[in-house]
Amino acid sequence: MAVSTVDTAVRTGRLMRALIYALLIFFAVYYLLPLFVMLVNSVKPLDEIREGNMLALPREFTIQPWLTAWSSAQVGVQATGLAPYFINSILIVVPAVFISTVLGALNGYVLTKWQFRGANLIFGLMLMACFIPFQIVLIPMAQILGDLGIAGTRYGLILVHVVYGLGFTTLFFRNYYAAFPTELVKAAQIDGAGFFRIFRRILLPSSGPIVVVTVIWQFTNVWNDFLFGVSFADFSSMPMTVALNNLVSSSTGVREYNVHFAGAVLAALPTLVVYIVSGRYFVRGLMAGAVKG
Amino acid sequence: MSFLEINRLHKRYGAVEVLKDINISLEEGGFLVLVGPSGCGKSTLLSTIAGLETITEGEIRIAGRRVNELHPSKRDIAMVFQSYALYPTMTVAQNIAFGMESRGVPKPEREEAVARVSEMLQINHLLGRKPSQLSGGQRQRVAMGRALVRDPQVFLFDEPLSNLDAKLRVDMRTEIKRLHQRVGTTIVYVTHDQIEAMTLATRIAVLRDGVLQQVGTPAEIYNDPVNVFVADFMGSPAMNLVPARINGGADMPMITLGRDAEDALSLPASGCEWLKAHDGREVLFGIRPEALTDAEGADRTADHVVEGECTVDVVEPAGSDTFVVTRLGGREVIARMRSDAVVSVGQRMPFAFNMDKAVFFDPQSEQRLS
Ligand SMILES: Nc1ncnc2c1ncn2[C@@H]1O[C@H](COP(=O)(O)OP(=O)(O)OP(=O)(O)O)[C@@H](O)[C@H]1O
Ligand SMILES: [Mg+2]
Numbered sequence: 001m002a003v004s005t006v007d008t009a010v011r012t013g014r015l016m017r018a019l020i021y022a023l024l025i026f027f028a029v030y031y032l033l034p035l036f037v038m039l040v041n042s043v044k045p046l047d048e049i050r051e052g053n054m055l056a057l058p059r060e061f062t063i064q065p066w067l068t069a070w071s072s073a074q075v076g077v078q079a080t081g082l083a084p085y086f087i088n089s090i091l092i093v094v095p096a097v098f099i100s101t102v103l104g105a106l107n108g109y110v111l112t113k114w115q116f117r118g119a120n121l122i123f124g125l126m127l128m129a130c131f132i133p134f135q136i137v138l139i140p141m142a143q144i145l146g147d148l149g150i151a152g153t154r155y156g157l158i159l160v161h162v163v164y165g166l167g168f169t170t171l172f173f174r175n176y177y178a179a180f181p182t183e184l185v186k187a188a189q190i191d192g193a194g195f196f197r198i199f200r201r202i203l204l205p206s207s208g209p210i211v212v213v214t215v216i217w218q219f220t221n222v223w224n225d226f227l228f229g230v231s232f233a234d235f236s237s238m239p240m241t242v243a244l245n246n247l248v249s250s251s252t253g254v255r256e257y258n259v260h261f262a263g264a265v266l267a268a269l270p271t272l273v274v275y276i277v278s279g280r281y282f283v284r285g286l287m288a289g290a291v292k293g
Numbered sequence: 294m295s296f297l298e299i300n301r302l303h304k305r306y307g308a309v310e311v312l313k314d315i316n317i318s319l320e321e322g323g324f325l326v327l328v329g330p331s332g333c334g335k336s337t338l339l340s341t342i343a344g345l346e347t348i349t350e351g352e353i354r355i356a357g358r359r360v361n362e363l364h365p366s367k368r369d370i371a372m373v374f375q376s377y378a379l380y381p382t383m384t385v386a387q388n389i390a391f392g393m394e395s396r397g398v399p400k401p402e403r404e405e406a407v408a409r410v411s412e413m414l415q416i417n418h419l420l421g422r423k424p425s426q427l428s429g430g431q432r433q434r435v436a437m438g439r440a441l442v443r444d445p446q447v448f449l450f451d452e453p454l455s456n457l458d459a460k461l462r463v464d465m466r467t468e469i470k471r472l473h474q475r476v477g478t479t480i481v482y483v484t485h486d487q488i489e490a491m492t493l494a495t496r497i498a499v500l501r502d503g504v505l506q507q508v509g510t511p512a513e514i515y516n517d518p519v520n521v522f523v524a525d526f527m528g529s530p531a532m533n534l535v536p537a538r539i540n541g542g543a544d545m546p547m548i549t550l551g552r553d554a555e556d557a558l559s560l561p562a563s564g565c566e567w568l569k570a571h572d573g574r575e576v577l578f579g580i581r582p583e584a585l586t587d588a589e590g591a592d593r594t595a596d597h598v599v600e601g602e603c604t605v606d607v608v609e610p611a612g613s614d615t616f617v618v619t620r621l622g623g624r625e626v627i628a629r630m631r632s633d634a635v636v637s638v639g640q641r642m643p644f645a646f647n648m649d650k651a652v653f654f655d656p657q658s659e660q661r662l663s
Contacts, residue, residue: 183378186345187439191392192366201391205382 042066042261049257065258069266073259076235076246082263085243089223092154092239096161097218104169104214105207109199112177113185123174129167134227145232152234160232161222169214176210177203212281220271240267296321296479297447302351304337311337312503319496324473324480326490329500335483339449342481343372356446371440372449375456377432379424386420389438410442430461450482454489466492487527499523516650521659524579524652532581535622536656541572548578550621558621564597564648576662577654582629584650590631591645600643608636
């Protein structure tokens with residue numbers, strides 16, 4: 001890999017290289033600009049923002065907007081800041097991601113290594129779950145949540161996200177396990193290992209890349225979800241995205257843009273962290289799937 | 294009573310029948326080799342013995358016990374896969390101990406067993422490594438270790454040597470043979486390498502398109518093939534199969550082999566007087582290259598050797614022997630001569646046919662005539 005890069009680099013002319021770099025830098029700046037605007041303005045006093053130059057660096061540095069956004073801003077009717085809703089989101093996302101990933105892995109395992117009559121049909125039906133638009137399921141889902149008595153609770157949201165994520169997580173794991181040698185499963189069967197032991201000891205330890213892909217995918221989707229949150233949550237179970245919307249739209253009197261910026265960065269932070277920490281594995285996992293599957 | 298019995302076994306995948314009425318029995322401590330061309334059902338048959346595939350009809354018995362309904366882990370068998378199927382995330386020691394771990398064997402006992410087996414296979418120094426850090430031959434040993442540690446009633450091997458290079462394959466072949474002599478466990482072994490089959494087996498079963506062609510000792514399969522397929526499949530270079538005609542004669546039937554340019558070659562069917570019954574018929578005359586030699590190289594212990602003049606077409610010295618090609622019945626016929634036999638291309642010389650080893654087939658049904 002490294003060798004071939006050097007090779008092509010030598011062959012391309014200097015001018016060409018400069019051009020490529022210029023283009024890359026241009027796009028990097030282009031994509032980073034919104035983040036820059038958000039960060040810069042979240043640490044300025046409100047007066048500075050009012051002057052109108054969004055790109056200017058702060059003359060007076062303050063973290064007050066962050067503190068306000070976190071703990072004392074008006075969200076809806078109460079001045080609680082975003083903190084409780086951040087916690088809500090965590091309490092929804094972590095179980096939802098965990099459960100949907102585990103179930104997806106088990107589904108993939110069964111669909112590839114314990115083939116039964118109609119397995120492909122069932123997989124096809126599960127795949128369709130990936131293509132159903134959110135809006136269609138809103139009303140029946142509300143009905144079901146009501147019947148189960150978990151409407152307006154975090155459990156309700158966890159259920160919705162698990163159900164919705166299952167199509168994708170199953171797809172990921174099925175394709176990954178399809179390339180996993182079936183002989184290993186057979187050998188383990190002869191060795192006397194049962195269904196779960198084979199899964200836990202043979203398949204799961206080799207599933208690192210696809211687990212990372214699935215977790216990132218699910219984490220991002222569930223954390224960023226707005227529609228389900230706004231439809232099925234009440235004030236006590238509202239996730240971060242909905243709270244942020246309320247923060248931005250409900251301020252009485254002056255619009256505190258710096259607080260809004262700080263709140264938005266707070267809302268984006270967890271997904272950002274997840275990407276930075278495991279982005280490398282994400283790409284690697286996708287590549288592994290592409291080569292093998 | 295035999296140790297492993299396969300009775301009237303059928304295996305279907307949907308409408309496709311991949312194994313048709315298989316009957317095999319093997320004595321305790323025997324070494325059964327399943328051979329046949331690719332796709333003939335060898336692996337499937339092995340998998341049904343292991344219990345990894347269910348059977349559609351018939352019965353499998355191990356040590357007198359019917360095992361059809363038993364789970365693979367309950368059949369008291371161990372299997373070595375073609376790909377070795379080593380668990381990639383476990384160390385060699387864990388790989389070998391995994392079966393015992395699943396069966397809840399206590400740790401000290403497991404360690405003792407791993408030590409014993411790794412000693413035997415000389416892989417002690419590899420116990421801490423992952424399979425990806427091993428060479429092909431070492432992986433092969435670990436796979437055998439995993440099977441050995443179970444001390445099963447039957448070992449099943451599915452082309453265990455086919456992923457190794459030629460030299461290592463020969464070494465491991467000897468090692469497997471030695472292992473069998475040492476532990477004496479019954480073995481069923483799949484290969485499509487007929488040399489492996491000949492050297493290892495106590496019994497060979499030849500399969501073709503899911504139909505069992507012949508079961509027998511290596512000598513039976515080699516010397517007394519029941520049909521053209523078996524004759525052609527076993528042996529390298531393959532048996533010469535030449536279209537011929539039988540002429541009754543007074544008391545000695547003659548075998549007439551057509552030739553392209555020259556007059557036909559007529560050989561007295563000495564030792565094969567029963568061929569009189571087939572007077573005037575077309576047959577396939579089968580003779581192995583080592584039964585067709587120069588006159589001086591003919592087997593002196595043979596009762597019936599006849600000579601015939603043939604024209605040398607090609608000469609292929611191979612060190613220990615010289616292979617000489619001539620044309621008979623419109624086909625190339627290979628003779629195996631002594632390396633110091635004086636042979637030159639285009640020369641007409643006497644070839645010695647060892648009629649003790651000759652076999653005859655019906656050209657239509659391809660079955661053996663006798
Ligand atoms: N799951 C299956 N469904 C349908 N047909 C199958 C299945 N598995 C195997 N077969 C067919 O059964 C036949 C025998 O396969 P098998 O793997 O036993 O061949 P083999 O003799 O081991 O060949 P090779 O030497 O190539 O390994 C083949 O024609 C194969 O296509
Ligand atoms: Mg096979």
